[in-house]
Amino acid sequence: MSKEFEAAHERFVKQHLEARSGERRGRLERGHQYAEKLFLRHIWWPLLGRFDDLHPEYEVQDWNRRSQFLDFAFLPRGGARIGIECDGFQSHIKDMDREKFSHALNRDSFLTGMGWKMLHFSFDDIRDRLEVCRMLLQLSLGPLTGTASAASPSRLSPEEKDVLRLAWSLGQEIRPKDLRDRYGFCHRKARGVLNSLVRHNLLRPISGGTYMCKYETTGSFPEALLRS
Structure with missing residues (x-):
């Protein structure tokens, strides 16, 4: 994926440079x-695989x-307009004075009023918390790109939906024991x-010796689970 990304990224930047002049090109x-x-490599590309x-x-x-x-x-x-900002703590918060801070908030409010949806990702999350980003x-772009979910929520049972929510709320690997403790499932049902x-591509097994004893989320979080 690295070579494919690098080639696509080079074309992406070159295309936009060639279409610009003056300060827009310099910026x-x-x-x-x-x-x-880093945002494109680790967050955007794995989800969309293109820069269209x-x-x-x-x-x-x-x-x-x-x-x-x-x-x-x-x-x-x-006609959708999505603005995306990659915010470093040093440049966007620590070095801001009160006037710059107010202007940044007012700018986002103004753009929202003009029909933009603004998304902010911290540099720390882009670097260290890829699945969250x-x-x-995915929740924001899914309705526009067709990537809202890897599995239709209607195909999940109520128990599967509850377990998926639990997996995300734990913020760490989930085990069959967690399901036994929370729901009283027997080991066979928990594993099932x-x-x-x-199989729905919503969890990924993690090998523990000869057994798959832990599971982690894949990042393919169905948006409709937030409303179901």
Whole structure:
């Protein structure tokens, strides 16, 4: 995947550089750096495998008609506008004074009023908590890209839905013992429910010696589970 990503990323940046001039080109050359590429490599590419309709260092205007640049804008057909920001603690919080902090909040509120949906990912999460970032991105883009879920929630039993919610709430590997303690399942039933979620590509087994004794979430979190 690394070689495929690198080739696609190089084409992606080159395409946008060739289409720009002046400050818009300079901003892309200066602004698309380590954090932005890390987001694409570890969060965007594994979910979508393409950069269609994605624009790096995208120019917008604030309420004073001053130019601002979003790290990314996702502009699929149909008119949706998604702004994506990769926020480092040092540059976006620690080094902000009160005026810059207020302006950042006002900018997001203004863009929201103009029909944008703004997504913010911290650099620490992009680097260390990939599954959380993928899940959040998937929930936001799924209705627009067809990636909302790996399995239709209607195909999951109520018990499977409960176990999937439990797996996400634990924030760590889930074991058959967790299901026995929470729901009173026998070992066979607990393994059966967990393995069913594996078949739906919602859990991934982790080998423990000769047995699959732990499972982790895959990041393919069905959006409809939030409403079911």
